[in-house]
Amino acid sequence: MIKKEVTVLNATGLHARPASMFVQTAGKFKSKIFVIKEGNSINAKSIMGIMAGGISQGTTIEIQAEGDDETEAVDALVQLINDKFGE
């Protein structure tokens, strides 16, 4: 299993469009991917879970992946967040 910590930087947090970009990106990988926020584990492939997670600007989350493409998955999602979803 691979895990990395990252802080959400974009203004809206994981809300609406960024949330759906995040979930779509996660969906491209075979690995099981989870977002850990304050000890709670959220399925990164669930739009409902991610949006309901209330991950706002400045929140630090941990991304965990387990599977054949776990490294690529974590890297892609961390990069998406660090790029502020292309904003």
Next chain:
Amino acid sequence: MFVKEGIIASPGIVIAKALVYEKVIVEVNKNKVEDPDKEIEKFQNAIKKSHEQLETIRIQAISELGEEEGAIFEAHAMVLDDPEFVEGVEAEINDSHLSADNAVKIVTDRFYEIFDQMDDPYFSARAADIKDVGTRVLQNILGIVQADLSQLDEDVIIIADDLTPSDTAQMDKKRVKGFATNIGSRTSHTAIMARSLEIPAVLGLCDITETVKTGDLMVVDGLTGRVCVNPGNEELESYEKEKQKYLDYLKELEELKDLDAITLDGRKVELVGNIGEPNDAAGVLKNGGVGVGLYRTEFLYMNSDVMPGEEKQFAAYRSVLEAFPDGPVIIRTLDIGGDKKLPYLPMDDELNPFLGLRAIRLCFKEVGLFKIQLRAILRASVYGHAHIMFPMISSITEVRQAKAILQDCMKELDDEQIAYDKDVKVGVMIEIPSAAIAADIISKEVDFFSIGTNDLCQYTLAVDRMNQEVSYLYDPFNPAILRLIQLVTATSDKKDQFFTGMCGEMAGDPLAAILLLGLGLDEFSMSALSIPQIKKIIRSVRYEDAKAIATAALNMETGEEIMDFVQESMKKLNLYN
């Protein structure tokens, strides 16, 4: 017979039989189950069946109600596929040995509550989606068949607790003549649907589903907000009369469609429409609007996932200009910030967003973005009578700055040998008190003004009308507001070829029409549906009388006094909204 009062959601009067559309109250099995695998199978079959139903509804919604309504059901399908939803339900079944129905209900309610508690209209809409989908899955598990409204053999009024997109999409639109519901407001789905189907609706009746039976004869009066159940002969006759009166009134308005908005003594004004997207132009034309007084271009930006490019904007502006070959089309440049944000444009949270980086101020910061829009408008300007309007102007300096950027764009187009209307009219919104007070100064740089009363009231009276604690102070009839409007129109009167319009909600308020006419407004821009009514008022009065009424009002002390006075004056002229 009995009468109940509710919230007016869609106008008109209908007399027809009631059809009580009850959501079957779903009783879930709360006992522990022996065989979780069987429950999982039930759940998966229900998901499959729900998918099939949603696809049918989606296709029907697109063909009858349009793409936007169809998209709702795509979102519903996404919920069915959501791992957090599916795995959540499966976990409840496997780990806690719950029945499939109980597990679906628990997981749906859990998500519904999370989204419903977030103080954001986007999430409230998601909460409603989740509830709608959850109910569908639950009914499919339990084999409950919801009453079918898709084929009705007589005209009916639908009585319900509330109506969801799933309910309305499949209704027999030819037979459904009215709605009366327990809950809902003017902005709920039921209300929006009633207005788009042009059928009367009264909502918020609390217990109408308990007190009316299917087959009862009833009246839904969307003019007064009353419903009358099993009316006596006398009442029935009186409602028939009211209904006829309203139909006559609509016919009369319809006949005004192609006539000018001109007073009895010959003062002509322009009645134009406010639009948010090119499709809205049809409604303006249908209601007799001669042009567009406010094209809110921010919807072009807000309805997009990425910054709309020059070509996309050009196509939108061109199509609106082509819809009005003879009339003006006032295109307001991007008004974002305040309560409106773009997902792809980062904006810092502000302590006072309405006093912060919004509209023209944001465009000065993001000049690249501003220039794309100006270039698109200029390029479209050869297809009609384009007017460019800058929002949130507080002084002449900003007008000059905006015009300099416009000049840059013109020069670029010249260099690229691209055609545009070199005499394109340039104007500003008057919505900040400083701009109203200094209207004479600002007028030196522009061809027209358009008064935005919503923000002008908010800034002048220092009141946030969304805050229920203080919204009572929000009053466009406040003498201070009328005096500001008069300062603006007085400037306009002194200049040739210059006009002052209004594009705030006040311009479409029947009670304000005579006052604004009397204050010398040249152009009234409003939602398309208000145009016929305002035209009727304008055509029924003398400009001289309107001026006298406005002059008297300017010297009154309170908004209340002014409203009473205008109401009295309208009664004397046999006019009442």
